[in-house]
Amino acid sequence: NAGVTQTPKFQVLKTGQSMTLQCAQDMNHNSMYWYRQDPGMGLRLIYYSASEGTTDKGEVPNGYNVSRLNKREFSLRLESAAPSQTSVYFCAAQAHEQYFGPGTRLTVT
Amino acid sequence: QKEVEQDPGPLSVPEGAIVSLNCTYSNSAFQYFMWYRQYSRKGPELLMYTYSSGNKEDGRFTAQVDKSSKYISLFIRDSQPSDSATYLCAMSAWGGSEKLVFGKGTKLTVNP
Numbered sequence: 001n002a003g004v005t006q007t008p009k010f011q012v013l014k015t016g017q018s019m020t021l022q023c024a025q026d027m028n029h030n031s032m033y034w035y036r037q038d039p040g041m042g043l044r045l046i047y048y049s050a051s052e053g054t055t056d057k058g059e060v061p062n063g064y065n066v067s068r069l070n071k072r073e074f075s076l077r078l079e080s081a082a083p084s085q086t087s088v089y090f091c092a093a094q095a096h097e098q099y100f101g102p103g104t105r106l107t108v109t
Numbered sequence: 110q111k112e113v114e115q116d117p118g119p120l121s122v123p124e125g126a127i128v129s130l131n132c133t134y135s136n137s138a139f140q141y142f143m144w145y146r147q148y149s150r151k152g153p154e155l156l157m158y159t160y161s162s163g164n165k166e167d168g169r170f171t172a173q174v175d176k177s178s179k180y181i182s183l184f185i186r187d188s189q190p191s192d193s194a195t196y197l198c199a200m201s202a203w204g205g206s207e208k209l210v211f212g213k214g215t216k217l218t219v220n221p
Contacts (some may be wrong), residue, residue: 004152031206040117042213043153043197050206058208090152096204097143100152 002026004101006091012107013081021076021104023091031094032074036087049074081108112136115198115212124221128185132198132212142174143199144183153197188219
């Protein structure tokens with residue numbers, strides 16, 4: 001029982017490159033979330049999915065897209081990476097409380 | 110006024126001290142309250158989950174909710190160096206799959 005898994009753990013991109021962050025959960029929870037965490041800013045919600053087939057914008061959605069592929073998987077895509085997107089990205093799955101993945105450390109140069 | 114306010118610290122205490130971590134909130138509809146612990150370079154992990162007012166104890170940890178004051182606390186007794194982490198409060202109004210509102214976190218260091 002792995003809980004929430006994220007890949008990759010680390011990534012370095014050049015400005016303008018694209019990439020997809022993967023998230024999967026084995027807890028059968030309906031809701032899934034993508035956050036970014038920056039020093040002094042706390043967790044900021046990028047996108048969330050209340051159930052399979054639905055996605056909604058959070059606090060900081062610009063520059064990102066998401067796909068809820070099925071109940072288990074929720075991916076985050078950066079179409080054209082910018083240095084401002086350098087951050088640590090966390091995926092979470094929720095029943096009542098949220099369970100977080102280990103994070104992806106992304107650096108955009 | 111932000112929905113959830115949490116003193117970012119940092120907070121530094123000696124081993125064995127009693128630690129008090131706090132959050133205030135403005136939305137009187139909140140009734141589900143959580144505390145998460147986040148070690149450096151790790152994801153947040155759920156520490157305590159409480160509903161409505163009152164206290165909940167789990168080992169050295171006690172979560173306290175005062176809805177009349179819109180104030181929640183996490184107490185750590187006999188603090189250990191392994192408690193050194195960032196602690197985030199989170200809350201929601203009706204539970205279920207509702208989005209959580211997080212505080213920004215308080216960084217705690219327990220010195221041996």
